Amino acid sequence: MTEETKNTPAEKKISPLTVILWIVVAVLLFLLWNKKEKENAVRPERAQTASVPVVDVAPLTAQKTTIDKNYIGYVTPVHSVSVRPFISGFVENIRVENGQTVQAGDLMMTLEQSQYRAQTDEARAALSGARATLENAETYLARVQNAGNQAVSQSEHDKAAAAFLTAKASVARAEAALNAAQVLYGYTIIRAPISGRIGTVRPSKGAYVSPSASSLLEIVQMSPVYVVFSLPDKEFSALAAENGVSELLKGRRISLRLSDGKSYPLTGGFAYADNSADKATGSVAVYALFDNPQSVLVPNSYVDVIVSTTYDDGVLIDQESIDLTPEGKKIRVANSRFIRTEPVEEIAAVGTKYLVKNTFEQGDYLVKSISGKIIENHPFKLNIISENKE
Numbered sequence: 001m002t003e004e005t006k007n008t009p010a011e012k013k014i015s016p017l018t019v020i021l022w023i024v025v026a027v028l029l030f031l032l033w034n035k036k037e038k039e040n041a042v043r044p045e046r047a048q049t050a051s052v053p054v055v056d057v058a059p060l061t062a063q064k065t066t067i068d069k070n071y072i073g074y075v076t077p078v079h080s081v082s083v084r085p086f087i088s089g090f091v092e093n094i095r096v097e098n099g100q101t102v103q104a105g106d107l108m109m110t111l112e113q114s115q116y117r118a119q120t121d122e123a124r125a126a127l128s129g130a131r132a133t134l135e136n137a138e139t140y141l142a143r144v145q146n147a148g149n150q151a152v153s154q155s156e157h158d159k160a161a162a163a164f165l166t167a168k169a170s171v172a173r174a175e176a177a178l179n180a181a182q183v184l185y186g187y188t189i190i191r192a193p194i195s196g197r198i199g200t201v202r203p204s205k206g207a208y209v210s211p212s213a214s215s216l217l218e219i220v221q222m223s224p225v226y227v228v229f230s231l232p233d234k235e236f237s238a239l240a241a242e243n244g245v246s247e248l249l250k251g252r253r254i255s256l257r258l259s260d261g262k263s264y265p266l267t268g269g270f271a272y273a274d275n276s277a278d279k280a281t282g283s284v285a286v287y288a289l290f291d292n293p294q295s296v297l298v299p300n301s302y303v304d305v306i307v308s309t310t311y312d313d314g315v316l317i318d319q320e321s322i323d324l325t326p327e328g329k330k331i332r333v334a335n336s337r338f339i340r341t342e343p344v345e346e347i348a349a350v351g352t353k354y355l356v357k358n359t360f361e362q363g364d365y366l367v368k369s370i371s372g373k374i375i376e377n378h379p380f381k382l383n384i385i386s387e388n389k390e
Contacts, residue, residue: 053372057365073229127174
């Protein structure tokens with residue numbers, strides 16, 4: 001063997017196992033590279049999607065809403081009469097009982113009549129005498145006039161005429177006296193001046209009564225009755241400007257809740273409002289008229305007055321969605337194109353919501369929240385999360 005042959009390295013053999021390992025490594029590297037390429041291809045789309053702001057909105061839906069306002073009121077009769085005698089005398093007969101219901105014109109009581117009957121008879125007799133005197137004077141005057149001036153002197157003629165006129169005046173006085181006596185006699189009969197219910201009948205039979213003494217009894221009209229409640233002057237002025245004072249509660253339902261918590265079955269109607277405000281409370285008394293056929297509403301009792309107003313075109317909005325600004329109340333409104341700030345006109349508070357006038361356009365939504373930053377002229381996504389209903 002030569003020296004040249006000794007310095008040449010021997011050839012090495014590659015085992016099958018080494019080949020397999022290299023193939024596996026190559027496949028894994030390819031799979032990792034392919035996955036990374038796919039992720040790089042998807043990432044721009046995800047980044048673009050995440051950059052679009054999402055606006056949570058609720059529909060601004062007009063709906064029919066009834067608003068109830070409660071007031072404290074009291075019942076008062078339309079008519080009540082304290083019955084007193086016009087003349088003095090002894091009670092002769094009582095025809096009514098405590099708590100009885102009477103109709104106008106019903107006989108309730110009579111006073112002793114003999115004195116006033118005698119005065120009437122005396123006045124009637126005096127009238128008869130005066131008429132007889134007048135008839136005699138009239139006959140004499142006619143005789144004097146027919147006799148002529150030569151048979152009767154002028155002074156006699158004048159005397160006859162004066163006697164006639166005096167007799168005529170006497171008849172007039174006697175007629176007036178009879179009328180007065182008859183009026184006094186009529187006052188011995190006491191009738192109900194109005195229909196209603198009697199309270200306590202105070203005198204008893206044989207009691208002496210007079211105009212200066214306490215009333216005999218009181219009659220209260222039970223149906224219809226007034227229910228009186230007070231409106232704050234600001235609210236009164238707003239209603240008066242809307243409907244006029246004569247139709248202050250036009251279009252509103254007036255109902256009652258009794259002291260036991262039950263609802264009164266009949267509704268009432270606006271009658272009238274007082275002509276001045278109470279200085280102490282700054283409110284105006286309003287009178288509503290209610291039928292009371294069963295006498296459930298007792299005069300001077302307290303009730304809750306409920307004035308209900310129905311709005312056909314109002315929108316309910318959560319109070320938390322309304323911003324208070326120096327210019328007034330405002331909300332954020334969104335449509336498919338842009339977001340804007342919109343002033344709202346409050347009608348009334350309803351629980352945790354405000355009822356506002358429907359001044360919105362079709363396709364408007366109430367903005368509840370915004371995820372991301374809104375950039376002008378850039379797209380955003382509307383996410384309708386709830387119906388804006390009570």
